[in-house]
Amino acid sequence: STHIRPHSKTRVAYFHNKDVGSFHYGVGTGVGAVCKGASVYDTKKTGHPMKPHRLTLTNDLVINYGLHELMDVYCPRMATEAELLEFHESDYVNFLKKITPQNRDTEFADVLGNFNFGDDCPVFDGLWDFCRIYTGASLAAAQKLCMKDMEICVNWSGGLHHAKSYEASGFCYVNDIVLAIRQLLKYYVRVLYIDIDIHHGDGVQEAFYCTDRVMTVSFHKYEPGFFPGTGDTTEIGSELGKYYSINVPLKNGIDDDSYVNLFRTIMTEVKDRYQPSVIVLQCGADSLGLDRLGAFNLSIKAHGDCVKIIKSWQIPLLVLGGGGYTIHNVARCWAYETSVLLDANLPNEIPGESKYLDFFEPDYKLHPHLVGRVDNQNTKTDLKRLTEVIFEQLRHLDG
Template structure:
């Protein structure tokens, strides 16, 4: 069947009424022979997260999340997913990874009282990258809560793939913020998943090294971290060379792929697939967390790669094809119109649909996407590719040699699976139990009343028969 709306070169111009009836996406029919996989997908969002502002000149723009949600809605992708309004992470949830004094600082400091905390600003790495802004703690709670909610859907089996584009803030450390990231929602979500999953694989395709996540799990074999990023020893955060492999029990369970400026679609995809297939085959994860930072796209405000949206999405599609429970998160990305395009496109990959490359006419803020109004602008011709074929082949061989040390999947003794996957407080649980008990008592009362009425009816029937 031919779908004319997928053909950008069509000479037929539809009128307004016809445009209103034109479908926004085409379902992709997967067959068993094609390795078809039709997962149950959940989408976790909180519209409040886009209302926060780091500062006028700061490159991080939470507004990009509103653009993403608008695109997802305009393409009607909500028809293919379970959509959840996420909760705000509690202080107790944040303390599962972060230190008490750091969380107390985040709770307390504001732009109005920042002078009062001047002695702590250096201690907690507050500066140009991580400024104090209005609602900073609330913002952190919102995006962390969405990642925790998404992880619980995976744990409970209610979702096969769970998406939170507001998450993926991979630089935050236990004691301090870093690289625009205040709370490390990825670490919190993985810790949650480890209560059920023996092995979790973390994959990072952000432009920057996922140092905060690597550091958190550097000493364990229960989480393997794999990061594709720019590295020259100076580019932020300055870590991520291929010789960072983990320590102690975690030795060989950190894998870093350092890349140079200008890598293109073909080179990136080939390297990604040739590394990730043996990683998954050897490590045998029971769940995957993928951070989909959009600053690895071409023409990103802080970026230096040449990736197009389809190539970035191909990496996510490849990991999806393994059919494992998957948490999909956002991350970096500093050209909002391209960030939202990418994450909408990758949402369509998760939900097995092919989107019309022309953005819907009903899209709010559509002018942000001019002049082409396309889901797939050309982003791949900005920089020369400094990653020679020889460099990439040598890097690939180093990485495959490194994987030989894994010697199969590490065994894990799962002594206890905590029953509280909803993370309710004792008072909340007791309130639910009390309600259920009252309902049960009321049901018993109604049943006894029905029995009394039946007994009376039976007595009258017996009298009539006599």
Template sequence: MSAKTALIYSQDFSHFSYGDEHPFKVQRINLAFELMRRFGLTELPGADIVDCPRVDESALLTFHTSDYLDRLREFNSSDEPRADFRYGLGDLDNPVFKGFYDWSTLVTGGTVEAARLVTEEGYDIAFSMAGGWHHAHSSKAAGFSYLNDAVIAINTLLEKGLRVAYLDIDAHHGDGVQEAFYDTDRVLTVSIHESGIYFFPGTGFEDEIGTGKGRGYSVNVPLEAHTDDALFMKAFDEVAYPLLAAFNPDVLVTQLGSDTFRTDPLTRLEITTHSYTYILRKLKALKIPWVAVGGGGYNMVNVARAWTLAWGIMNGVELPVKLPESFVDIIGPLGYPNRMLLDAMHWAEEDDRNRALDAVERSIAAIRASIFPIIIGRYAAAAGE
């Protein structure tokens, strides 16, 4: 039987902009939806397109501080440029643009709605592709993120007594989500990302494993520059997948950033749709109620390709290798020559790959020594194995 799915989307997304020179392009979401439409993925039986409701402030207060939200509201209505660096507002990463708080509450509401749909309305999968703001802290904007939609949505799940696993495959460490759940064993956070030694946000190392009851429930696999498809799949298969399977959460939340792709302008990983789709198929095979959010991605066509493939996999639809010609006509004037939806498996240059392989093997060994005895041991024992 096919899955019952929901795609969270709003026409209002197009009303907002971080600015012409900012790398975060809101229109990438509209481009992804357009590609889905041209493949017929917006009219699938059993798949609903659901509008974004705005999030209630009471939900925001489960993570964000009241003084921070007050400042967001104040700046939101100002017609003049504003900045408050105590709260991370008004710098190059986190500009204060007209309606930025409206934008943030709209997207966060979409992710909260996705969580509600899989727990209250019988949906198997809900995809809030505009979400994924994993850098926002309780009282500070960071990394293009003003509100942490994943944390807010997970908190609504915890209020229902559910256990949650959060997997982040964005190129950047999911630091804000890790921060929120660092001391609890009710949320397992797993982040596979480019190493913070030389990369924003400078966190996400193997020894960040949680504290108190949460010890062992924060998992990080930092990757060297030039990590390719095979190594990315290795990190997932040897760390993330066994931990997710052992933890066996009530709900799976995933951040599906496509800034891992080798043509992304801000990152140095060398992932393609080959490993991206491999991971998504394995996640779907777990048959755990699944809330997915979008995340990073600064080549707009990569974003459209990735999230269209994700939505296709969620709905069991096999898509062709090439983009529709009608979509190629759209992206051509934007300076994107790529006509391919799917990529062949990519291998990095030998020297780069050897360094990346050594690094990922060290990370896997460290995690198997520190994390596996806690998670695999605990839940295998509980299952009577």
């Protein structure tokens, strides 16, 4: 299938562990009963919104479109406990290692709350392995970039940006991004972290708030009551890290043109001023239109345009997943973005060989119409003012 990728020589490595898609964020008792089949569990009323099955769907599209033939495919190892301890506190790691749905209400009932476990971050079967699988993939991808024999590494199971060193948060238990960036810092001088998930990348921002060796930029919805509640433009970093944390707070319903223009304008200025040696891009797909938790209006093309812009700079790149709760669109988005990274052109028709073809009904297209549910509450004036505030902050980076 090389005909779909005529001229590109970019080397891309894809990290996928087949087991990652079979975990379920079940909420305590009765987990076994609701987890037997994805079709039963993945219904709106009973399930947690985070569904690892979306990673199986994504990989299925990648394979059925033949993209695996255009890149190096790795089944990465699991991260070790020692690797998790490079960022996370030992009390928390010990808890993660030991907690199970069976001991959660007895032995560990008192400490669940201390580590922020609850409805958002439930105990589920295989939690420890799940964390080590998605983190192992991000670490393997970062290590590959450190060896400098690959331009782009991809791990769609990573990007869990809310986890803190001492607790779980917002569906995230281990912060694979922080761990991957810490690995990159051993070989690269300056790391630029970009986060297009609809939620604020608070865990990554917090971890690198006081250093100028990592610049974090998050685009997100910022409204009273919207998780996690941080990410105002006033959060700019501190000490050596002052001016090295950037936040782009947005309102509901932002459309393709506004978002991509804003992204291009801000990120080009960030790149020119910061001159990153490597980039980590978190591609949370909950910024798409019609997401179950999100409220933006982006099409898959526009989301992918952000990836295209970063790829065009030809700086070593680690591409990660993140949020995304309307799972058939998550799979479409990340399969499309894999093709963007490969300069491959995919037909709009979803390949008929897919075992999961039913997920893509009724249109069976890669690019369905996702726009139109919420009004754009971001005015031209808002976005102009926002750009000015951020450009003013970026002026401090010279000299």
